[in-house]
Amino acid sequence: MSTHLQQPDDQWDLWEVFLQESQNEPHSHAGSIRAADAENALQNARDLFARRGNVKSLWVVRSRDITATTPDDTVPFFEPTPDKVYRHPQFYSYTLPDELWKKP
Amino acid sequence: MTPLSEYLLSLADDRLILGHRLSEWCGHAPILEEDIALSNIALDCIGQATFLYEIAAEAEGNVRTPDRMVYFREAIEYRNLLLVEQPNGDFARTIVRQFLYDAFGISLYDRLQTSSYAPLAAVAQKAHKELRYHFRHSSQWMLRLGDGTDESIQRTQHALNELWQYTDEMFIGGFPAEEVIGSGAAIDPRTLRTGWRNSVDTILSRTALTLPEKDIRMQSGGRNGRHTEHLGHLLTEMQSVARSYPEITW
Numbered sequence: 001m002s003t004h005l006q007q008p009d010d011q012w013d014l015w016e017v018f019l020q021e022s023q024n025e026p027h028s029h030a031g032s033i034r035a036a037d038a039e040n041a042l043q044n045a046r047d048l049f050a051r052r053g054n055v056k057s058l059w060v061v062r063s064r065d066i067t068a069t070t071p072d073d074t075v076p077f078f079e080p081t082p083d084k085v086y087r088h089p090q091f092y093s094y095t096l097p098d099e100l101w102k103k104p
Numbered sequence: 105m106t107p108l109s110e111y112l113l114s115l116a117d118d119r120l121i122l123g124h125r126l127s128e129w130c131g132h133a134p135i136l137e138e139d140i141a142l143s144n145i146a147l148d149c150i151g152q153a154t155f156l157y158e159i160a161a162e163a164e165g166n167v168r169t170p171d172r173m174v175y176f177r178e179a180i181e182y183r184n185l186l187l188v189e190q191p192n193g194d195f196a197r198t199i200v201r202q203f204l205y206d207a208f209g210i211s212l213y214d215r216l217q218t219s220s221y222a223p224l225a226a227v228a229q230k231a232h233k234e235l236r237y238h239f240r241h242s243s244q245w246m247l248r249l250g251d252g253t254d255e256s257i258q259r260t261q262h263a264l265n266e267l268w269q270y271t272d273e274m275f276i277g278g279f280p281a282e283e284v285i286g287s288g289a290a291i292d293p294r295t296l297r298t299g300w301r302n303s304v305d306t307i308l309s310r311t312a313l314t315l316p317e318k319d320i321r322m323q324s325g326g327r328n329g330r331h332t333e334h335l336g337h338l339l340t341e342m343q344s345v346a347r348s349y350p351e352i353t354w
Contacts, residue, residue: 012135034137039244044137047144 116156123149220288250311
């Protein structure tokens, strides 16, 4: 089993699939598939995610072409600074004087 | 059987046998995504066959059901093209067989959308949509394999050389009967040859593949029930459950 896991990845490239369900909605991530090239990726995505209808448009992009944050980025990128609560929109809504919420 | 029902039966047999061949890839394709693609196309083919058998049975006067047609006919009673019954071989061979048929099917079903026989025109409208996708799938694979590695080119060329002898049969006269063509129900297969050849040439010109020698001996006989040895084996497997348990329902 371990030798199997050590084998190099001989599968086709991994592609991420985004689909749009109606004209005015954004494309959203549907999943990922393997494919030999872009046209093949569209066809495979169509078979897996779009065959039952309700799809207006499909995007595919090689997973490796997506720039993403790494787990190490978590703290500097995403964690709020605890001593600067005013950076959060909630800070203001919580502290607004009650009378501001009342009708004039 | 009438000349019209025999024509409908031949169309149904083409789709069923090709669909059954593709279904043999289920669980065996070179990669999971292609397994799904081939199975989807197989389902399209068998779905089209189901509609075609239904209208063939109707045109016969409902003397037998579609299931009787599929599971209780012998090879000699099948009317499909020799091309579609050829074994899958390797992936390249399956793709070449599919490509050669799809390039024919896409223009056949395009024309059948305006068949004077309304039930057939209705089936053709649905089938043509699916065939456009099948042709896109198989022709893209022809480009990928025919312009790929040395091995893929060699395997695809070999398949093309082997299967070419079954292509002429798609375009010869004698079937269907003149009256079915004359009534506007059927398409004269002879009128499809030039368009098919152009589609094939267009794709092949973008690959390293070449057409086989001109003096190759062309095979035919499927429309009269004279099949290659392969159809009998296919039917034996496909019909085994229905023949072991006749009249069973599930």
